[in-house]
Amino acid sequence: MKYDPARRALMQAMMAATVTAGLPAFAYAAEAASTDAGAPQYGGVLTGIINPEPPNLNIAIQQVANSQMVGGKIFESLLTYSFDLKPLPSLAQSWDVSDDQLAYTFHLRPNAQWHDGKPFTSDDVIFSYKKVLANTPRTRTLMGYVKDITAPDAHTVVFTLKERYSAFLYAFDIGGGVILPKHLYDVDTPIAQNPNNNAPIGTGPFKFKRWERGSFIELVRNEHYWKTGRPYLDGIIYRVIPDSASRRLALEQRTVQQAWLQDIEPFDIPRVSKLPHLNAVQKGYEYWSTLHWIELNGSRKPMDDKRFRQAVMYAIDRDFIAKRIMFGLGTVATGPIHHNTRFYDGNVKKYPFDPKKAIALLDEMGLKPDANGVRVKLGFIPIPYGEMMRRVAEYIKQCLGKVGIAIEIENVDVGGWTTRMGNWDFDMAYNGVFQYGDPAIGVSRTYVSSNIKKGLPFTNTSQYRNPKVDELFDQAATATTDAERQKLYTEVQRILVEDVPVAWIDDTNYITFLDKRVHNAITTGLGAIDSYADAWMEPAK
Structure with missing residues (x-):
């Protein structure tokens, strides 16, 4: 049978959440109007901001957001996803599902080729999943359900499952399912040292041209792209702009046409949103639904004690972070599932700002303050994504200091941050994690014990x-109905919120700023990370 499931639409919830969070209510209308500008035109180079600079561009081994944004124009996956989270064709032009839902057959694009002219085939898909993605943080979970991957011919791939996996078709986005060229990666060189990581060859609408470290990454039009007549743009340039004031100025002066995530300081967003040449687009984050939290290294004391983790939750005024530091770009998180993600249940134990409760828990543990009021000293690694994250870290330090948890902020770059996180080389660390449309894909990986694997971040x-949590996540992933899955995920949320394996801070509600000359850029639930094959620009006036 053809796979065309009816998925629960999330757009109303997304709109309500973002508007009530204080974001510009006009954004949807502005973006809709911007696409009604006549026939698409060829030509033009879109310039976007990139900050921080990505460690490399191989999404299979580096899944930070900025690697995905650039790499998503170069590489492709089998599927992409609509705003209401329905699977859409990409390198797979169609797919079939067996009646028992244990076999998924993907029919590949017969005219797709790699940027070096080599044909794209089913061998590339099998290699990518078996030899590369099976060892990555997200796809390890998927591959645990896969019995085998076979290729009846050069343009057909069959995934045979060990058991039913309800979230299967949510797992094929660019972040978890990037397809690499076998002829360049099936070599003796370890994948992390492959020279193509920084000069990638993909099948996407744009080809890598050059990377001037600390300055810019340049992509050019793929003239042999499989989608007829695409892309429209001649190229894309991502400028590295570390300073927030310079980023805002570049957007105001139209020397760049795109900014996203934390590129624009939250306190600048109301003013920037009113600039007549910009659209503030709230669509395109449905699949990601980023959730920020404090990682607590449970292998070290006192983080191994649930009472300490609960004390951290009570000690931090998360509402202040959402409203006064993020200026409405976030809402207070209630637990492990973002409020825009399927199977969310907010009816869980709450952790209001209550330093007295935090102190009582620390006292109960025997963590008594010294003469300076310090109970314990810990290191804290903030996520290195702009000034807002730095301010969040400073505020967390202030809050925890008031209950006797002395924090030393350790500054690292993106590569250092992911390495230390993956190697468990931290006491506490700030993290931002995508939800990927379904808890079986983006949530369970953080909490199931089978995903404790040193050397891999985002596990x-x-x-x-x-x-019990392992059991519930496993049962939810294989349940046959959404009602059954909801019951299981509700139970797992209640257990996790009691145990506090991480200290949840906020659910994000981001904006992408696009110059009104840019059209059809944000067309899926993957937003600015998707391919931009249909994006086009009006000439500058």
């Missing part, structure tokens, strides 16, 4: 272990 790096 269970807090090293939390709870057999």
Whole structure:
């Protein structure tokens, strides 16, 4: 049978959440109007901001947001996803599902080729999943359900499952399912040292041209792209602009046409949103639904004690962070599932700002303050994504200091941050994690004990272990109905919120700023990370 499931639409919830969070209510209308500008035109180079600079561009081994944004124009995956999270064709032009839902057959694009002219085939898909993606943080979970991957011919791939996996078709986005060229990666060189990581060859609408470290990354039009007549743009340039004031000025003066995530300081957003040449687009984050939290290394004391983790939750005024530091770009998180993600349940134990409760828990643990009021000293690694994250870290330090938890902020770049997180080389660390449309894909990986794997970031790096949580996540992933899955995910949320394996801070509600000359850029639930094959620009006046 053809796979065309009816998925629950999330757009109304997304709109309500972002508007009530204080973001510009006109954004949807502005973006809709911007696409009604006549026939698409060829030509033009879109210039976007990139900050911080990505460690490399191989999304299979580096899944930070900025690697995905650039790499998403060069590489492709089998599927992409609509705003209401329905799977859409990409390198797979169609797919079939067996009646028992244990076999998924993907029919590949017969005219797709790699940027070096080599044909794209089913061998590339099998290699990517078996030899590369099976060892990555997200796809390890998927591959645990896969019995085998076979290729009846050069343009057909069959995934045979060991058991039903309800979230299967959510797992094929560019972040978790990037397809690499076998002829360049099936070599003796370790994948992390492959020279193509920084000069990638993909199948996407744009080809890598050059990377001037600290300055810019340049992509050019792929004239042999499989989608007829695409892309429209001649190229894309991502400028590295570390300073927030310079980023805002570049957007105001139209020397760049795109900014996203934390590129624009939250306190500048109301003013920037009113600039007549910009659209503030709230669509395109449905699949990601980023959730920020504090990682607590459970292999170290006192983080191994649930009372300490609960004390951290009570000690931090998360509402202040959402309203006064993020200026409405976030809402207070209630637990492990973002409020825009399927199977969210907010009816869980709450952790209001209550330093007295935090102090009582620390006293109960025997963590008594010294003469300076310090109970414990810990290191804290903030996520290196702009000034807003730095301010969040400073505020967390202030809050925890008031209950006797002395924090030393350790500054690292993106590469250092991911390495230390993956190697469990931290006491506490700030993290931002995508939800990927379904808890079986983006949530369970953080909490199941089978995903405790040293050396891999974005896994269970807090090293939390709870057999009941493992069981519930497994049952939810294989349940046959959404009602059954909701019941299981509700239970797992209640257990996790009691155990606090990580200290949840906020659910984000981001904006992408696009110059009104730019059209059809944000066309899927992957937003600015998707391919931009249909994006086009009006000439400058």
